[in-house]
Each structure stands twice: as C-alpha cells, then as structure tokens.
Amino acid sequence: MTIPTRITLARLIMSPVFVVLAIKYSSTITLGKPDVLFLYLAMIVFAMAVISDALDGYLARKLNQRSRIGSFLDPIADKTLLLSATITLTFIDCGKLIPIFYTTLILSRELIQISGAIAIGTILGDIKVKHHWTGKFSTFMQVILIYSAFLVPSESIMLYLSIVGGLFIFISAALYIYAGLSQLPKEAHANP
Template sequence: MSPAGNWTIPNLITVARMILVPVFVMMFITEQFGIALALFLVAGLSDALDGYLARRLNQGSRLGAMLDPIADKLLLVTAYACLGIVGLIANWLAVLVIAREFVILGGIGLLQLNGVDVRNRVRPTVLGKLNTCGQVLLVVVVLSAYSLAMPLAGLVQFLVIAVAVVSILSGMHYVFIGVGYYRQKHF
C-alpha cells in the first residue's frame, strides 16, 4: 500500500481524535467542563464512526489498526489524569486506570521482545470492553455533574467502585492471556 493509501477517511478521523486530546486538556485546565465534555463525547463518537467507516468502506488498514487503540488509550489516560489531578475523582482510581494501561502495554512489549508475535492475537476481551465502557461512562458522568451542576454523587460513587473492580479484573485477565502466549512460545 502506498503512503497516501494510509490516509483513508477512517484514519483521518482517528488522527483528528488524537488532535482533540490537547484541546480537551486545555478546556479541562481552564475549567470549561462543558466544552471538555462535548469534546470527549465527539472523540468517543468518532471512535465508533472510524470503525464503522473502515468496515463499511473497506478501508481497514494496518495504520488504522495501530492508531485506533493508541487514540483510545491516549484519550482515556489523559481524561483520567486530568480528573485525578484536579480532584474530580480519587487519585488512586486515576493511578489504577493509568497503571492498568501501562501494564498491558508493557506486557505486549515484553511478549514481542521474547519473540511472541502479538500482532494478530491481541484482541479486546469482553472484560476489556466492559472496562472501557465503564471508564468512558464515569468520565461522562463526572464531567456532566460538574458542567451541568447535576447531582450525580451516588452514580459517581457506584461507577468509581465498578471501574476499579473491572479495571483490576480485566487487567489481570490480560496478564493471564499474555502469560499463556509466552508459555505457548517457550514451553
């Protein structure tokens, strides 16, 4: 595929999502939580849109397969860092969510360093998808509570516990999967 062939509509949408991240941070830092919420929602919708268009237009690409999860993680890690830094969520939850991502990313790197081909094997699990949904929902609810002055404390508390539990479980699940891949290769 030519380099120009990588610049498909879905890939351009993914890159645009990545560009929204620093704008989200700027709005967050200036306490424009309503705009930050809108940007987060637009970024989330663009994630669904780029995947749909890649399938519908038959424009799936290796670049898109690489950029899409990076854009997703960049947005979520940044959102949780922002929420934790300003105290809109507990710091321990922000650290847990971010650490989970780094453990998974580090595990993939270690597998590759040990000769395990993970390119076509690393797929989101049901727990991983549930985790992402919970994380996204918590960000939306917290930003809604602050930007729209909505009394959502009970829902936020429930989601904090749910996100923490599912983050731990899904992180452990990915570690077990990674260990299984390593054992298949080396034993």
C-alpha cells in the same frame, strides 16, 4: 490517507483540546465565576471523540479502508483520549474529581499491558490479543466516570462508579495477563 485514519487523527487532536477546555472550566470555578460554556465545549469535544472511535472502525470495515497506520494509530488515539481525560479530571476542580485510586489502577493496567506486550512480542515476535468484554466494560465505565466528573453532584456516586469500574479494570487486566502468558511456550512457564 484513508477516511478512517483521518478520523483517528482528529481524535488524537481532540484529546488536548478537551484537556485545555476542562482546565479552563476549572479555572473559572476557582475564580468563583464558573463559565459553563467551557464545560459544554469540553463535554461536546469528548463526546465527538468517543463517537469518532466507533465511527473510524465502522468506516474502515464498511469502506474496506483498513490500513496499517490506522491500526497503529487507533489504540494510541483511544489511550491518549481516555488517559488524558482521566488524569486531568483527577487533579483539577471541575465538580467532583475522579478518585486517585481509580486513576492509579488505569495507569497500572496500561503499564502492565504495554510491558507485557513488549515482553511477549520480544519472545514470540507476534502477539495475538483478543478483546474481552470486561475490558470493553471497564472502558465504558471510564467514559461514564469522565462525564460524571462534570455532571454528578454526589461524591458517593463517583466513589461507587470508581469501585465498579476499578473492579472491572482489575478483572480485565488479570484476564489479559493470563491470555498473554498462555501464548508463551510451555518451557517459559516451567523455567522462570
């Protein structure tokens, strides 16, 4: 197993660890005795997971250790981390919650992308996905929101960040849908 793949697997393991730490921190708040150790540990685990995302890709290229299993697991680890953190921080008390509309947008985008990829893959047998900067920015905003749920004392700031992030989720989803549809043969567009 390659080093980058091991890092990706570690990121997969960090997702439930983060969730447990965030829930544990939330339970200490509910009991009226916030234990910041759980807060700090959750933030450290999340930071390590985010850094590991950049590191595994860099090492795969630098060490020429790209693998099929790594290419398969990397996006799963990314989605698992960000979705589990976002959903958890939408529903637990850890400071300021991530607004439900934002989480709904994230889940809708993922469902549309997965459904579209399956449909286009079934028709064409192969899918070419080019990442767009709006998708990367919406992911960046999602990471900022996750940290903000712990650190930002203002609901209005959380709402603002959610609106900006949500706008880019919507734009990136529209661009990915357009890119997916443009891969279909012209006859598929003419005869729905």
